[in-house]
Amino acid sequence: PDEPPRSDALPSVSSLECLINDQQTVQCLKAAGTDGQVYMPFDFIQNYFEVYGKMKHYDGYDRFEFQQSYAKVIYNPKVPYSYTGVFMTFDSYNVEARDRVKCISGITGVPLSTQWHIQGYYYGIQIAQFGMSHYSKELVQRPPTKQVYENAEDSIQVISIPLGSGAALILGNTIEHILSFDLKMITNGSLSVVLETNDKLKQYTIHYITSNIVIDFDHKSNIYYGLGASRHWRHIARDLLTDLKKGIGLTDTRQAKKVRINILKVARLTVRGSGFIDNITLSTSEHLSQFHDASQWIYLNQDEETGGWKNEVERRLEGYKPIPAGWISAMGQGQGMSVLSRAYHVFQNPKYIVALSQAMLPFTKFPHEGGVRAVFMDKYTWYEEYPTEPASFVLNGFMYSLIGLYDFKALLEDKFESYELVTRLYDDGMTSLKAMLPLYDGGSRTFYDLRHFMVQMPPNIARWDYHTTHISQLVLLYSVTKDPVFKKYIDSWTGYLNGKVAKHN
Amino acid sequence: PDEPPRSDALPSVSSLECLINDQQTVQCLKAAGTDGQVYMPFDFIQNYFEVYGKMKHYDGYDRFEFQQSYAKVIYNPKVPYSYTGVFMTFDSYNVEARDRVKCISGITGVPLSTQWHIQGYYYGIQIAQFGMSHYSKELVQRPPTKQVYENAEDSIQVISIPLGSGAALILGNTIEHILSFDLKMITNGSLSVVLETNDKLKQYTIHYITSNIVIDFDHKSNIYYGLGASRHWRHIARDLLTDLKKGIGLTDTRQAKKVRINILKVARLTVRGSGFIDNITLSTSEHLSQFHDASQWIYLNQDEETGGWKNEVERRLEGYKPIPAGWISAMGQGQGMSVLSRAYHVFQNPKYIVALSQAMLPFTKFPHEGGVRAVFMDKYTWYEEYPTEPASFVLNGFMYSLIGLYDFKALLEDKFESYELVTRLYDDGMTSLKAMLPLYDGGSRTFYDLRHFMVQMPPNIARWDYHTTHISQLVLLYSVTKDPVFKKYIDSWTGYLNGKVAKHN
Incomplete structure (x- = not known):
């Protein structure tokens, strides 16, 4: 007796020319048989209709996933919107x-845009x-994890520590990348944070300095942010990962993306100049x-x-x-x-x-x-x-x-x-x-x-x-x-x- | 040495499931190889995007022809439009x-619509x-071909012939399907045209009668159009093919389409009743x-x-x-x-x-x-x-x-x-x-x-x-x-x- 065709047999198709709107041709496939289905290549479909698709690999099988649009999160509040609540998405x-975003300014703590002007504004x-x-x-979000460092020595009542010339604080945080502190400068000075990263260079140092520069990078491992020249107490919160990425990305934004750099450890902090610093904290967020x-x-x-x-x-x-x-x-x-x-x-x-x-x-x-x-x-x-x-x-x-x-x-x-x-x-x-x-x-x-x-x-x-x-x-x-x-x-x-x-x- | 792959070898593809907008799945094909192109079936594309396509068979090869729209004739005048000229397309x-269009009325010579009312208006x-x-x-269009019949006998000066009871005129035209004549009725009467067709019934007779009926069909071979009760001279032009199709189509419009009926010969014309008829003409058109x-x-x-x-x-x-x-x-x-x-x-x-x-x-x-x-x-x-x-x-x-x-x-x-x-x-x-x-x-x-x-x-x-x-x-x-x-x-x-x-x- 004849063996039935195997169900996993490869489909039988031939090449077929397809003429698009009398203007161009595209190579298609046609299934065997007189009424065989015509198949059009997704490269053409994607380009012609501007739709999206990608191969997804699941356990044991592949599936091609087609999308009309690149779907984005749509606001779906559980309670009516309020001026005290989350803003949309x-x-x-x-x-x-x-x-x-060129970077987050050290002086104001807010982003500088390059959207319509390369200089940043x-x-x-x-x-x-x-x-x-x-x-x-x-x-x-869940409340942040936080670690508060008062100063490099043990000291409980001291709420401000004078800035030495190169006093170093060993940190060692791997999860918390938001550095915050209260600062009052008397002379010029700086606060430098050494970061261990997954980049081949391994170590980067971000220097927050009493200056009006916006951002700078020595193209090796030193990144600079100006904190301005204020002599008053200020609370400063810095997202070290953002500061790191924007610093490296200064030369080439694509590079920063390509590197997909991450902080493995916030290693240590060095302070220079005269002034007071307090509430040195590393946390997972400082949203407020x-x-x-x-x-x-x-x-x-x-x-x-x-x-x-x-x-x-x-x-x-x-x-x-x-x-x-x-x-x-x-x-x-x-x-x-x-x-x-x-x-x-x-x-x-x-x-x-x-x-x-x-x-x-x-x-x-x-x-x-x-x-x-x-x-x-x-x-x-x-x-x-x-x-x-x-x-x-x-x-x-x-x-x-x-x-x-x-x-x-x-x-x-x-x-x-x-x-x-x-x-x-x-x-x-x-x-x-x-x-x-x-x-x-x-x-x-x-x-x-x-x-x-x-x-x-x-x-x-x-x-x-x-x-x-x-x-x-x-x-x-x-x-x-x-x-x-x-x-x-x-x-x-x-x-x-x-x-x-x-x-x- | 290895034989190079034959260029006309059948493409090697496998079946691939495709998920559409997270909502439905469609069976696609994937060309062999890790980066093989994905092919989507045209049945899906046609339905999803509402586009058009059909296989065309040319001498020696087939081609699939894809169209965004069903393209129609667009007006493209060689000279600027004028109120005396062709109207658009x-x-x-x-x-x-x-x-x-239900039919062309025998009384007015213009179409009756059924678009918004089945009765016709x-x-x-x-x-x-x-x-x-x-x-x-x-x-x-090119000028029509025309054949003028004065009456059934030879008669040159007679501009009107009295309508007998069943006087027949042998016509025999195969190309000319537009019948026109001048008519002045004295009594009721009719004018019947026998048509040989490609339909299996072969012969149909259209009766133009002095009555106010619009259109009728005996479901066998007789179609009736009313010409009204006018006792004045009138010029009447009838498109026999249209009259035939609308007559048959009365019962089922699809049937008339399916039959694709055509007139093989306008065989003969019979007049009944008292009155005058003149300028009996068969031509390919009577547009004016x-x-x-x-x-x-x-x-x-x-x-x-x-x-x-x-x-x-x-x-x-x-x-x-x-x-x-x-x-x-x-x-x-x-x-x-x-x-x-x-x-x-x-x-x-x-x-x-x-x-x-x-x-x-x-x-x-x-x-x-x-x-x-x-x-x-x-x-x-x-x-x-x-x-x-x-x-x-x-x-x-x-x-x-x-x-x-x-x-x-x-x-x-x-x-x-x-x-x-x-x-x-x-x-x-x-x-x-x-x-x-x-x-x-x-x-x-x-x-x-x-x-x-x-x-x-x-x-x-x-x-x-x-x-x-x-x-x-x-x-x-x-x-x-x-x-x-x-x-x-x-x-x-x-x-x-x-x-x-x-x-x-």
Whole structure:
């Protein structure tokens, strides 16, 4: 009798030319038989449709995993969003690790951006996001492990130790990479930390020095951060791994990635110069300290006259004339307000309420007056991430501005009483958002802005991480409003991530 | 020495499971080797991405042909569009063959629609398109072959022959399927044509009878069309193949398609009753005759009070309350105007100018006043294909209305003098069109309307034939305006047909 075909026999296929839109050919496969299925190579599919896929190796078998989009975490709060709580999905953000963050300044404790200018500059939105990521991590992460070193000798009551010339403290921590201390300098001096790493060089030393340099690297093993020239007591918290990576990465950001450097041990600390140091601590996190640095920067760098956080770099958007340095962003105002609302919640300092009130001013002014306000078709009030003329109606920036307004509004209603201006700004914006959401719906993706309508360009499709940001923002707004309009867009836009598209007629 | 692998060796592949968006699995193939290409089955690709493909067999080889869209003819005029010329791509239209055309009425000579009502009703837009397709075919097709039969005996001077009771005329035409004649009935009677066909039944007889029935079929071989009860001289032109197909198709439209029935010979004609018949002709086309029937219907069926062609069926659009019967469409007005402009050009009867002037009235009135006017965001004047409230802003219908206005405007400027109302309606509409085109641009497809913005639905994606209509309409408007805005959208929207999509950020 004939042997039945073996079920694990290799499929029988032949090569087949495939003509794509009468324009190019691609080599495909065709299964044997007259009605044999045609198979197209994934290289072509990936490129033509811009989808994603990779081979995954499981125990005993391989599987190819296809994705319409590079799915990102979408905000999914268990309780409604609150101005005292986690900010969206920012607990998963690692702002300092971004390529476009030059480093965390030793003087201010906040990131310096290179996004639009190679030199590095303070970018309010980035600083706010840095602050809120640490605030959110503080809420969701387990408490840190901590080790407190008073000084190199035994000493219990001494709360400050004079800085010697080269006094060394043996540390030896392998898990805790956040160094913090209180410092008051009398002369110039430095604090150097020796790190053992998995890099072939093995040892790096980070020098924190009383100087105004930002960051430097001798291309061997010494990294320098300026702490400024302050002679007052300061609390300083440094993420040694970030400082190490940014130092090495100065020459080549790709290198730092490639090395995937890690700290094996925080070996020792040496102090030089005259002054006082106290509470030398190594811990796994110092999120509130970093949040404090961010909120301080935001508080101190608000422009007195305008209430804005000015962006001191020129901004170019395709289709528009450049926006000269000094512009204010509704997103920056909103994110700043979200930080300040939390800062008030944590630190209870009324100065933050004053700053919050000031931060609303740009919402009342049009770009030619230095503000962020726009009106769509003479009807819908909008707050502009980029104060272009004509307006550009960037969606995610607008929603961040609404969330900032919401935070201040909620804080006021919670602790004081409602305040007409913030309520009106928020309500007007929400009305516009609900009416205009459909204009960002492309049927299979979302639009980043309304540039196509304003300056007649092709639609500026939002890349998938902005798309998921849109959804997360709507989730946040839905959690506090329960407005079904938001639910509708959350559902259909989430579908787009999995290739579900709007119907055609 | 080893034999090199044969180049025509079958590719070596194995089966591979592929997980799609974490939701379903599809069997793929993987080429041999660790970095072997993954191949996905076209059945999945076609369904998931809604693309098209088929195996084509050429002399000596097979090729698989992949298409992003089902490409349709796009208007590509050699000279700028004119109100006297071909209407867009309508020379390729075959309105009478559409499933939703019940038949061509023997009384009016124009199609009866079943699109929104199974009984059959006159639908102005369909009649206009029927007229313009024949007008356009007349311009582009070769002159017909024609055979004129005066009567059954030899007779030269006799211009009318009395209808006997069963007088038969032997015809025998195999190519010419359009029967035309002049008729004046005195009593009731009929004119029957025997057709030899490729159907297994072989012979069908179409009876044109002095009655008001629309169409009937005895389910054997007799088809009936009513010619009405007119006692005046009339010119009648009948497309026998269409009449045959619609007759058989009465019971089952699919059957008529399946049979793919064709006329092998127009065998003979029998006349019964008293009256006069003249100019019995068989020809390959009678386009001007059919255009005349359409323009007559349009002229005669314009509502005196409103100037509109009223649609006597209720219309339902998803997301809106139903529009009760009696509504007027800007598209209908525009298409009617395009017909009447050509009718004036051909027949030079000033009554058509009067009708054209009347046809503008609905453009000046809002839906609650019985008109077609809408305004987008209190700024952009629009003419509505469907007079919904709120407005729906159907793009293709709007552009047809602009083309109709253009035709009348061009005719007036050509033959008489410019006229303020038509110029203003056209100019206002063109301003809106240029400003609002971006709102229909989805980045990879176009939207049919703005329902998503007006009633907060998912975007109503235009199927590919509406998409190509959008492009053809823009080509037409570009040919007469040379406005670069149109060129920009023609180019990018044509790209969508081949999978070229807007960039993401």
